[in-house]
Amino acid sequence: MRAFVLALVAAAVIAVVWAGFLNQVQEPVSEAFATTGVRL
Amino acid sequence: MASLIRILRLMLGAWAVVLLVSLAAPVQAQQPSSVNPTASSVKEQQLLQELNRIQGRVSIPDARSGVLEQPAGRDWRNFRDVTLRWVGGIVILGMLAALIIFYLTRGMVRIESGRSGRSIVRFNAFERAVHWMTATCFIILAISGLNITFGRPLLIPLIGLEAFADWSQWAKYAHNYLSFPFTIGVIVIFLMWIAGNIPNKVDVDWVKRGGGLLGDDHPPAYRFNAGQKFMYWVVVLGGGAVAITGYLLMFPFYASGIEGMQIASVVHSIVAVLFVAAMLAHIYIGTIGMEGAFEAMGSGTVDVNWAKEHHSLWLDQEKAREATAGARSAAAAPAE
Numbered sequence: 001m002r003a004f005v006l007a008l009v010a011a012a013v014i015a016v017v018w019a020g021f022l023n024q025v026q027e028p029v030s031e032a033f034a035t036t037g038v039r040l
Numbered sequence: 041m042a043s044l045i046r047i048l049r050l051m052l053g054a055w056a057v058v059l060l061v062s063l064a065a066p067v068q069a070q071q072p073s074s075v076n077p078t079a080s081s082v083k084e085q086q087l088l089q090e091l092n093r094i095q096g097r098v099s100i101p102d103a104r105s106g107v108l109e110q111p112a113g114r115d116w117r118n119f120r121d122v123t124l125r126w127v128g129g130i131v132i133l134g135m136l137a138a139l140i141i142f143y144l145t146r147g148m149v150r151i152e153s154g155r156s157g158r159s160i161v162r163f164n165a166f167e168r169a170v171h172w173m174t175a176t177c178f179i180i181l182a183i184s185g186l187n188i189t190f191g192r193p194l195l196i197p198l199i200g201l202e203a204f205a206d207w208s209q210w211a212k213y214a215h216n217y218l219s220f221p222f223t224i225g226v227i228v229i230f231l232m233w234i235a236g237n238i239p240n241k242v243d244v245d246w247v248k249r250g251g252g253l254l255g256d257d258h259p260p261a262y263r264f265n266a267g268q269k270f271m272y273w274v275v276v277l278g279g280g281a282v283a284i285t286g287y288l289l290m291f292p293f294y295a296s297g298i299e300g301m302q303i304a305s306v307v308h309s310i311v312a313v314l315f316v317a318a319m320l321a322h323i324y325i326g327t328i329g330m331e332g333a334f335e336a337m338g339s340g341t342v343d344v345n346w347a348k349e350h351h352s353l354w355l356d357q358e359k360a361r362e363a364t365a366g367a368r369s370a371a372a373a374p375a376e
């Protein structure tokens with residue numbers, strides 16, 4: 001049971017770190033597909 | 041006389057009016073009765089027939105979005121909407137049906153000699169934690185991935201458009217974010233168990249004897265039998281394939297163009313449905329399919345009789361190791 005809980009915690013921590021990285025690297029659609037002339 | 045002149049003047053005026061009207065009529069006839077500004081523009085079907093693609097110019101930064109339709113894109117869309125649903129449905133439902141039939145005919149594989157009451161460590165805490173981290177991530181990735189393929193036809197009629205949109209948005213977040221702990225889990229599993237998963241002669245005999253699943257035969261096996269080795273390589277190679285293709289899709293246009301991403305999508309989805317089917321078999325044999333198997337990943341220990349019946353060569357190795365360790369500690373103890 002302890003190994004299972006540890007697994008869930010590890011997965012959650014790694015996922016949060018990865019989510020932070022993805023949010024840094026990937027632009028949101030409203031920025032990636034917009035210019036000063038076109039705003040989405 | 042004066043009246044005659046007035047009549048002549050009137051007739052001349054009328055004639056002049058008629059002449060003017062008749063002169064103006066051909067000009068009027070040349071003008072269209074109604075204006076159709078798109079009459080000369082190309083239709084979508086004409087573009088498809090002549091160029092085999094629909095492409096234009098867009099004012100947003102991504103110039104690639106100017107390609108609205110292209111032959112490979114139509115093939116990919118047909119694969120995603122039709123072929124994949126059939127292949128995925130047949131593979132996954134076929135595996136479920138096979139497992140149900142197998143369970144109903146064979147039943148649970150029991151510990152033939154009964155439980156001994158003595159247990160032996162099969163997987164330590166680190167191995168179990170890595171297994172469960174990979175497994176829980178896989179289950180969420182599988183459900184959220186199957187939602188992309190089957191969600192629209194299956195869930196929208198049940199829960200409606202708005203609920204489906206909310207659920208799919210969160211499922212997509214989960215799919216993206218849990219991909220990384222899953223990948224780490226696959227890499228650690230590869231390194232952690234590679235030594236015990238190289239095929240050898242014992243596996244050939246194990247396969248020839250049906251792995252002991254049919255009848256009461258118990259072919260010998262080391263720590264991992266041929267069936268477990270097969271699952272190991274499914275996880276390592278299948279997990280590697282879905283991870284690489286998944287990251288290609290997660291970072292669009294970083295490493296490939298649209299054609300590369302279409303290939304990545306096809307490989308990702310085909311490997312994923314095969315992976316799901318294989319894991320259904322793994323979950324079956326690890327739970328209701330075999331008595332005592334779940335304990336290996338649950339508590340980490342298995343009954344000695346279970347080990348004797350399913351992994352007799354591994355049990356011999358463990359006993360020999362214990363004996364060696366015992367002899368060493370006895371030799372190291374100071375004499376009284």
